[in-house]
Amino acid sequence: xxxxxxTEADARLVRVVLDGEALTRLSPIIEADRxxxxxxxxxxNRFAPIGPKVHTHGPYALHLSIQEGRLVFDxxxxxxxxxxxxxxxxxxxxxxxxxxxxxxxxxxxxxEEGREARIQAIDMGxxxxxxxxxxxxxxxxxxxxxxxxxxxxxxxxLVCVLHQRI
Numbered sequence: 001x002x003x004x005x006x007t008e009a010d011a012r013l014v015r016v017v018l019d020g021e022a023l024t025r026l027s028p029i030i031e032a033d034r035x036x037x038x039x040x041x042x043x044x045n046r047f048a049p050i051g052p053k054v055h056t057h058g059p060y061a062l063h064l065s066i067q068e069g070r071l072v073f074d075x076x077x078x079x080x081x082x083x084x085x086x087x088x089x090x091x092x093x094x095x096x097x098x099x100x101x102x103x104x105x106x107x108x109x110x111x112e113e114g115r116e117a118r119i120q121a122i123d124m125g126x127x128x129x130x131x132x133x134x135x136x137x138x139x140x141x142x143x144x145x146x147x148x149x150x151x152x153x154x155x156x157x158l159v160c161v162l163h164q165r166i
Contacts, residue, residue: 010058011048016041019065037157046148049084066162096133100160
């Protein structure tokens with residue numbers, strides 16, 4: 001069955017794995033973001049690789065990593081069989097990733113100081129940043145992966161998590 005003929009239930013991720021040494025050194029807030037994004041993705045998403053080299057249908061397992069300064073989407077079938085790998089330059093994401101880290105740092109400080117109004121303002125900023133990241137993710141993966149906006153948002157969160165260095 002080709003991806004075009006796959007059912008909507010097949011166009012999804014059933015497992016998301018983040019690869020990389022940075023994952024062993026995450027702050028509690030970033031670890032919580034990672035865990036929530038993975039859980040949300042595994043619960044509900046729309047994700048299907050597309051293109052002339054994709055001849056299988058899902059559901060899929062995604063191994064996401066940063067290798068040699070590039071973002072790697074290693075897409076596999078649920079049973080682990082390779083489907084395709086998509087490699088993106090990280091350059092277009094760097095400003096957003098830096099802004100994400102600044103917001104996380106500001107959030108930590110606001111929590112420590114007990115500034116509820118500041119925490120709410122930072123959370124609004126984070127939502128806006130995630131939306132911008134989702135738009136960029138969708139744009140960069142256009143023609144390679146079909147996904148919905150919420151899936152793109154959660155993938156952007158995971159890219160930020162992978163990029164963290166504590």
